[in-house]
Amino acid sequence: MKPPVFDYIAASSIDMAVAALAEAGGEAKVLAGGQSLIPMLNFRLLRPSILVDINRIPGLGFVEETANSVRIGALTRHFQLETSAVIARHFPILSRAMTHVAHLAIRNRGTIGGSLSHADPAAELPMMVLLFDARLHIVSSGGSRTVAARDFFLDPMTVDLDGAELLSEIVVPKLPPKTGWGFEEVARRHGDFALAAAATTLTVSGGVIAQARIALTGVGPTALRAAEAEQLLLGQALNDGLSKRVIIAMHDAIAPQSDLHASSDYRRHLAGVLVGRALAAAWRRATEAAA
Amino acid sequence: MKETRDITVNVNGTDHKASVEPRLLLADFLRHTLGLTGTHVGCEHGVCGACTVLVDGDSARSCLMLAVQADGHRVETVESLGRIGQMNALQESFHEHHALQCGFCTPGMLMTATDLLCKYPLATDDDIRHGLSGNLCRCTGYEHVVKAIRAVVAKAGRTR
Numbered sequence: 001m002k003p004p005v006f007d008y009i010a011a012s013s014i015d016m017a018v019a020a021l022a023e024a025g026g027e028a029k030v031l032a033g034g035q036s037l038i039p040m041l042n043f044r045l046l047r048p049s050i051l052v053d054i055n056r057i058p059g060l061g062f063v064e065e066t067a068n069s070v071r072i073g074a075l076t077r078h079f080q081l082e083t084s085a086v087i088a089r090h091f092p093i094l095s096r097a098m099t100h101v102a103h104l105a106i107r108n109r110g111t112i113g114g115s116l117s118h119a120d121p122a123a124e125l126p127m128m129v130l131l132f133d134a135r136l137h138i139v140s141s142g143g144s145r146t147v148a149a150r151d152f153f154l155d156p157m158t159v160d161l162d163g164a165e166l167l168s169e170i171v172v173p174k175l176p177p178k179t180g181w182g183f184e185e186v187a188r189r190h191g192d193f194a195l196a197a198a199a200t201t202l203t204v205s206g207g208v209i210a211q212a213r214i215a216l217t218g219v220g221p222t223a224l225r226a227a228e229a230e231q232l233l234l235g236q237a238l239n240d241g242l243s244k245r246v247i248i249a250m251h252d253a254i255a256p257q258s259d260l261h262a263s264s265d266y267r268r269h270l271a272g273v274l275v276g277r278a279l280a281a282a283w284r285r286a287t288e289a290a291a
Numbered sequence: 292m293k294e295t296r297d298i299t300v301n302v303n304g305t306d307h308k309a310s311v312e313p314r315l316l317l318a319d320f321l322r323h324t325l326g327l328t329g330t331h332v333g334c335e336h337g338v339c340g341a342c343t344v345l346v347d348g349d350s351a352r353s354c355l356m357l358a359v360q361a362d363g364h365r366v367e368t369v370e371s372l373g374r375i376g377q378m379n380a381l382q383e384s385f386h387e388h389h390a391l392q393c394g395f396c397t398p399g400m401l402m403t404a405t406d407l408l409c410k411y412p413l414a415t416d417d418d419i420r421h422g423l424s425g426n427l428c429r430c431t432g433y434e435h436v437v438k439a440i441r442a443v444v445a446k447a448g449r450t451r
Contacts, residue, residue, distance in 0.1 A: 007313065008296065034357075041314075053360065104422060104425070108406075
């Protein structure tokens, strides 16, 4: 349970980090919070030639409000997000979600960039950036590019990021006014990865739903949006019958894994219950805001 | 490849210089290089919480950090809290409430609780339990650990 031998560089700038990644030709790993990477090293599931430590790069951890969005630096720690006043004001659902991310000692170290790049299929943050339709900024020695969250997650622990690239920033568009939210998660132990979790936002205009978003984690190879289920909500007022139809549409769209923690059927059922509760909470908050 | 790195880490108020392999875990640096065996090592993959220390005041798993990452930083271990005959209020409360049996998890419990007490109001026992959810204990059933922390919160005059 000790890491294998590797070389190590503490990058002092993004340029230095991406140069080291390029030089390693895909054999490097980026060390951010290390809360998933170091266990994998301890288990020797990974044997990178070099670790590129980005913790000493100044200005890579921040939460900054702009006119239409909130920018989050890749090295922002989970605890910073959990307690950020800007996040609490614009994305209270994210503040809530962060309390479900692991334990305090992990939240003190773990980073948003690390969690998204690692892309555990039951983690909260991939679901949240999908919910928000966030954009991810990625840099390499060859330049930079932006990818939409919904194009980023490809498979369990597999994302649209090659070995020479570094996720540097997440841009989260602000939610429309009169948007309510609901977040529900079930895990075996508080702070564990979700057996299933659901995050929803509903924007209400003139007594009906103008925009609906439903994101899920723990119920497939990646976090996902239930796009067809979202469509059913548009132009409607939420009631029990509609909620049931949405849950049935969502059931059809997911194929959860069975593992030693829960069967596929259990996860599918659980996801439906959680979506129902999250929609009810989102509707209540949206209509209270609209009133 | 350069085999070792020279680091200076402030541990419990004292600067320690050492030359370490990049792969050396902070937990092993504390225990083997510095001989501070109060920090216990259980699972070595971030599940049990026994190796929890404070890094720049924030709790962290020392099995999920490399010693090189602590270069230039401040680390506090359970040895910083008190000593026999001069235990701090949290340690006294663990003693008072029988919050340990074998004691293996206790250093991690104490360092986690130290950080929880700084960061959260811990208004309910549920809040304390959630805060301790990353620290495994196989003896106490947690009941007495919660009581010990509750007593510290109460003594500090916070709301129940």
